[in-house]
Amino acid sequence: METIIEKIEDIVKEGFNACGYDEKYARVTVSNRPDLCEYQCNGAMAAAKEYGKAPFLIADSVVERLAGNVAFKSIESVKPGFINIIVSEDFLGTYLDDMGHEDKFGYVPSVTDKTVIVDYGGANAAKPLHVGHLRSAVIGESVKRIQRFAGNKVIGDVHLGDWGLQMGLIIEELRDRKPELPYFDESFTGEYPADPPFTISELEEIYPAASRKSKENDQFLERAHNATLKLQSGDRACRAIWNHIMNVSKKDLKKNYDNLNVSFDLWKGESDAQTYIPDMIQDMIDKGLAYESQGATVVDIQEDTDSKELPPCIIRKSDGAALYATSDLATIVERERDYHPDSYIYLADKRQELHFTQVFRVAKKAGIVKPDASLTFLGFGTMNGKDGKPFKTRDGGTMRLEILISDIQKAVLSKMEDNAKKKGQEDGDSSGEAYETARMIGLAALKYGDLSNQASKDYVFDIDRFTSFEGNTGPYILYTIVRIKSILSKYVQAGGECNNLKIMPPSSDSEKNLALALVRFSEVIDSAYMDNAPHKICQYIYDVSNVFNGFYHDTKILSEADEEKKKGYIAILSLTKDILLTCIDLLGIECPERM
Ligand code: ARG
Numbered sequence: 001m002e003t004i005i006e007k008i009e010d011i012v013k014e015g016f017n018a019c020g021y022d023e024k025y026a027r028v029t030v031s032n033r034p035d036l037c038e039y040q041c042n043g044a045m046a047a048a049k050e051y052g053k054a055p056f057l058i059a060d061s062v063v064e065r066l067a068g069n070v071a072f073k074s075i076e077s078v079k080p081g082f083i084n085i086i087v088s089e090d091f092l093g094t095y096l097d098d099m100g101h102e103d104k105f106g107y108v109p110s111v112t113d114k115t116v117i118v119d120y121g122g123a124n125a126a127k128p129l130h131v132g133h134l135r136s137a138v139i140g141e142s143v144k145r146i147q148r149f150a151g152n153k154v155i156g157d158v159h160l161g162d163w164g165l166q167m168g169l170i171i172e173e174l175r176d177r178k179p180e181l182p183y184f185d186e187s188f189t190g191e192y193p194a195d196p197p198f199t200i201s202e203l204e205e206i207y208p209a210a211s212r213k214s215k216e217n218d219q220f221l222e223r224a225h226n227a228t229l230k231l232q233s234g235d236r237a238c239r240a241i242w243n244h245i246m247n248v249s250k251k252d253l254k255k256n257y258d259n260l261n262v263s264f265d266l267w268k269g270e271s272d273a274q275t276y277i278p279d280m281i282q283d284m285i286d287k288g289l290a291y292e293s294q295g296a297t298v299v300d301i302q303e304d305t306d307s308k309e310l311p312p313c314i315i316r317k318s319d320g321a322a323l324y325a326t327s328d329l330a331t332i333v334e335r336e337r338d339y340h341p342d343s344y345i346y347l348a349d350k351r352q353e354l355h356f357t358q359v360f361r362v363a364k365k366a367g368i369v370k371p372d373a374s375l376t377f378l379g380f381g382t383m384n385g386k387d388g389k390p391f392k393t394r395d396g397g398t399m400r401l402e403i404l405i406s407d408i409q410k411a412v413l414s415k416m417e418d419n420a421k422k423k424g425q426e427d428g429d430s431s432g433e434a435y436e437t438a439r440m441i442g443l444a445a446l447k448y449g450d451l452s453n454q455a456s457k458d459y460v461f462d463i464d465r466f467t468s469f470e471g472n473t474g475p476y477i478l479y480t481i482v483r484i485k486s487i488l489s490k491y492v493q494a495g496g497e498c499n500n501l502k503i504m505p506p507s508s509d510s511e512k513n514l515a516l517a518l519v520r521f522s523e524v525i526d527s528a529y530m531d532n533a534p535h536k537i538c539q540y541i542y543d544v545s546n547v548f549n550g551f552y553h554d555t556k557i558l559s560e561a562d563e564e565k566k567k568g569y570i571a572i573l574s575l576t577k578d579i580l581l582t583c584i585d586l587l588g589i590e591c592p593e594r595m
Helices: 004-018 043-051 055-066 089-101 131-149 165-177 200-216 218-232 236-259 270-286 324-339 350-365 401-422 432-451 474-493 509-518 521-530 534-554 563-586
Strands: 028-030 039-041 072-078 082-087 115-119 153-157 290-293 296-299 313-316 343-349 374-380
Touching: 004 028, 004 039, 004 043, 004 055, 004 082, 043 055, 043 082, 055 072, 055 082, 089 509, 089 563, 115 131, 115 324, 131 153, 131 343, 131 374, 131 401, 131 432, 131 521, 131 534, 131 563, 165 200, 165 218, 165 236, 200 218, 200 236, 218 236, 236 401, 270 290, 270 296, 270 313, 270 324, 313 324, 313 350, 324 350, 343 350, 350 374, 401 432, 432 474, 432 534, 474 534, 474 563, 509 534, 509 563, 521 534, 521 563, 534 563
Parallel strands: 115 153, 115 343, 343 374
Antiparallel strands: 028 039, 039 082, 072 082, 290 296, 296 313
C-alpha cells in the first residue's frame, strides 16, 4: 500500500503536470510548521529556476488546480512559494481504515527478500556477561527483528569469543589448582571425564583470578599463551578442557540472553571459523594480496580516498596464532559457504571501528564476499553511569548483567507498590503476577533507555529516569498500551465487539492528531529499517503515545452516547494498540496485561 505521503504526492503531481510543470517538483513532506499545516510541498521554489518564473506564481497555479480535491481540507500557496496542505478528515479516516486491513499495516519495504546475517551479542565464553555486552544484545535483537519485519531472511549469530587467550589462562589456572586432573597427565591415554572439572560459579571465579595472575606473573602469562597455542593446534587435553568450558559457559550465557528476551539462530563462535583459515590465507597470498612484513602476514587496505593512513590488516602473526581479524574473515568464508548472504550487519563497541574497516576491505579485495555485498558496522557508544564514566558497580567493579536486571526489577516493583498505595489499593499484591509484570516493565525500562538513543552515542544509565512511568521511557509506553487494553476489555465486557470495526473520520483535533501520527507508520519503519536505527521507532511510539494520551484526556470514550461514534473510537484504539504492540515487538519489548 502507498504511504500517505505518496498518496498526497500523487495528487500534487497531477497539479504540477496539469499546469505544465515537471512532476519531479511535487515532493511532499510532513510539515515542519505543524501550527500552519500538516503536509507541505516546497517544489515551486526549485521549479522557479527551471521555468524562470516567480515561485509563488507556480505555487498559486498548482493550488488553484487542486482546490476542491476531496483529499484536502485546505491547500494554500504561501509566499515565497510554499504549498501548505491540510488533509481532509475523510481522506485520513479512509487511509487509516485501509491500514487496519493490510498485512503489516500496509508497509512495503524499499528493499526486501535479502539474506542478512546479524552478528551481535559477541559474549566471550568463560568470562561473565557484563553490561558491555548488553548494548550489543539489545540493539542487535531489535535490528534483527526490524530486518525480519522487512521481509528479509535474517540469521542472528551470537559469534562467541571462544578462541582467545582466556582459554589458555583458564587451562593454566586449572592446572595450578587441580594438577591431579588427567588433562595434565602427559602419559594419560584414556577417555577424559564426561563431567566438567568445575561449576559455572567456579569458572566465573577462575577466569578473573587467572587474568589477575597473568598481569603480575610473566611466566604464568607465557604458559597461558602456550596453552592457547596448543589448544589452537588441536592438542587433545586442551581441547577436552575447552569443551567443558564451552558447555558450562554456553548454558549460562543462554540463560542470561533468555532473561533479556534475546535469542540467536546460531550459536557459533570464533573457533568454528578456524578450519577455513589456512586455505583463505593461501588464497590471499596466491592473489598477491597478502605478503610478509616483519614476520607477520598482512594485507594492505589503504584506499586513495582515505583522509588518514590506515594500517594494514594483520592476518597471521609470526607464531601462527589466530588473530581477531583472521577469525572474522574466516567466519565470512564460512557464512558465504552456508548462507550466501546479501548483507552483513555487525554490532560491537564503536572503538572496534578500525577492525571492521580492515575486515570489510580485505573481504572485498580478496573476493570473499560478492562485490556488491553490503557490510555494515553498527558501532555503539558506551553506557555511562551518572558520573559520566563507564557504568560500574558501587565498589568500582564491572556490573553483572543479572544484578543489573534484578536491580531494575526491584526499582519497578517498588514504584508499582507506591502507585498502588496512591490509588488506595491493598498493597498485598506482591504475587507472582506482580513479579512477572515488574520483570517485563523492568526489561522495557532497560531496553528502551538504551534503544531510544542513537546507537553510536554514549548514554547515561539512570535507573530512576528509565523506570519512571512518565516521560520518554519504556514504562510510559507500556502504561499507554495497557490503558488502551483496559478500555478495550471494558468495552468487550459490556458486550461490545472490537474486531472489524470501521475507523471513522476523526471528529476532533486530538483524534486527528492521533490519526496523523498513526498514518506515519510505514515511513518510520522503513527509515528505521534502512538506517538500522531502532531509536526512530522509539521516537515514533513516544509521539503516538503522547497524542493518544491527549485524545484520551479529551474524549469520553466508553461513555459516548452515540453508539456509532463509540465504535469509531474503539476502532482507532484497536489500531493504536496494534501499531504500538508491533513497534515494541520490533524493539524486543513485551507488554503486560495490567500495570
Ligand atoms: N567478542 C567481542 C568482544 O567482546 C565482540 C565480537 C563482535 N563481533 C565480531 N564479529 N567481531 O569485544
